[in-house]
Amino acid sequence: MKKFNKFWMVSLILCLVVGIFLPSSALAQENNQANTSYTQYEQYISEGILGEDVSYDEWKNLVESSQKLEEILSNSTDFYEVYSSDATMARASFTPKKGDVIITNGTSSAGILGHAGIATSSGYVFHIAGPGYHPGYIAFSSWHNNYTNKNRTSWTKVYRHNSSTVANAAANWAVNTYAGSNAEYKITGNLASTDVTYCSKLVWQAYYYGPSSHQANGPTIGYRLPYDLPDTIHSLSYKHTY
Numbered sequence: 134m135k136k137f138n139k140f141w142m143v144s145l146i147l148c149l150v151v152g153i154f155l156p157s158s159a160l161a162q163e164n165n166q167a168n169t170s171y172t173q174y175e176q177y178i179s180e181g182i183l184g185e186d187v188s189y190d191e192w193k194n195l196v197e198s199s200q201k202l203e204e205i206l207s208n209s210t211d212f213y214e215v216y217s218s219d220a221t222m223a224r225a226s227f228t229p230k231k232g233d234v235i236i237t238n239g240t241s242s243a244g245i246l247g248h249a250g251i252a253t254s255s256g257y258v259f260h261i262a263g264p265g266y267h268p269g270y271i272a273f274s275s276w277h278n279n280y281t282n283k284n285r286t287s288w289t290k291v292y293r294h295n296s297s298t299v300a301n302a303a304a305n306w307a308v309n310t311y312a313g314s315n316a317e318y319k320i321t322g323n324l325a326s327t328d329v330t331y332c333s334k335l336v337w338q339a340y341y342y343g344p345s346s347h348q349a350n351g352p353t354i355g356y357r358l359p360y361d362l363p364d365t366i367h368s369l370s371y372k373h374t375y
Contacts, residue, residue, distance in 0.1 A: 167200070167244035169193045177243045182264050184321030184329070191322070192243070195356055199246040202360035203238055207288075228255050229273065229291060232300020234336055234369060235260075236359050239280025239287040242331070243320060247359030248280060249333045252291075253304050259311070261332055264318050268311035268335060292363050292371040299344045299368075306343030307335060325353040333359045340366045 174192050177183040183192060229235075233252035240248045242263050250260030250271070258276055261268045271279075281289040294300040310327055319329040324338065337357040341349040350365045363369050 167196050167241075167246075169196050169244065173244070180264065181317075181319060182243045184319050184323075186322050187320060191356070195320075195358065196244040196246075199241075199358050199360060202358060203246045206290075206360055207238070227291075230255065230293065230297070230300065232294055232297070232302075232304045234292040234294075234362055234366065235276070235289065236292065236362065237276070237280040237287065237289040239283040239289070242318075245320075245358065247333075249336045249359040249362055250276070251304055251307050251336050251339050253308060259304070259307050259335075261311075261316070261318050261330055261335055263332075266318055268307075268314060268316055268330065270312075290371060292366075292369040294340075294348070294366070295368045295370065299340070299348050302345070303339040303343040303348065307339040310338075310342075311335060320356070322354055322356060324355060324357065333357045333362055336362055337365060 169192075171189055174183070174189045177192070178185060178187075229252045231252055231254055235250045235252060235258050237248050238246060240263070242248075248260070250258040253259045253270065256273055257270045258273060259268065259270055262271070277289065281287060294303070311330070314327070316327060317329050318331055320331045320334075321329060324334060324341075327338075330338075334357050337349050341347050341351070341353075348367045350367075357365060363371050
């Protein structure tokens with residue numbers, strides 16, 4: 134009888150261990166297997182999330198590129214630490230500044246991984262949340278609740294320009310252009326338009342149009358992914374957290 138109870142006790146422990154660790158790994162696997170079928174592409178077009186100027190091949194390339202960039206960003210150690218969502222001390226001691234570029238892996242849109250916003254103060258981020266939303270503010274506490282703490286593998290990173298003058302100008306442009314506007318969420322290849330926008334386009338535009346000289350790479354035709362903002366916006370310092 135004692136052997137029988139011991140057997141079932143060990144089995145129960147194994148089941149609990151599997152139950153604890155399986156969901157996060159299964160979720161990670163699911164996130165890396167985006168549906169890139171033509172049917173899915175047509176659905177995003179019909180829902181208005183993708184503009185009709187976005188070809189199937191372009192969209193598929195954006196999805197695949199976002200997956201590769203997230204993997205690189207998540208595994209690289211060549212970053213200067215500004216903020217770490219995994220470190221309680223870093224969160225408690227770090228103060229975001231106006232113009233900081235905020236990037237998270239806590240959500241996606243149209244199969245494209247990642248989300249971005251621009252800090253307007255130490256307590257707020259300006260962004261567009263996704264389809265059905267207009268540009269607006271979100272408190273850092275809500276950002277963390279919605280994205281940073283979404284699951285065990287989610288994170289948030291802050292990237293800072295080396296000039297506070299440039300950073301302030303970028304944040305001011307984003308607010309002056311989009312706050313209170315009826316700009317709709319849509320991914321298109323027109324980076325100059327302001328009637329429709331998406332998260333990383335808004336941040337890229339802020340640094341391209343806001344400062345006295347362009348502080349982001351052109352041209353104004355194409356696409357900007359959340360994870361390539363540190364490369365397309367000039368002079369940002371940034372850090373990865375495992």
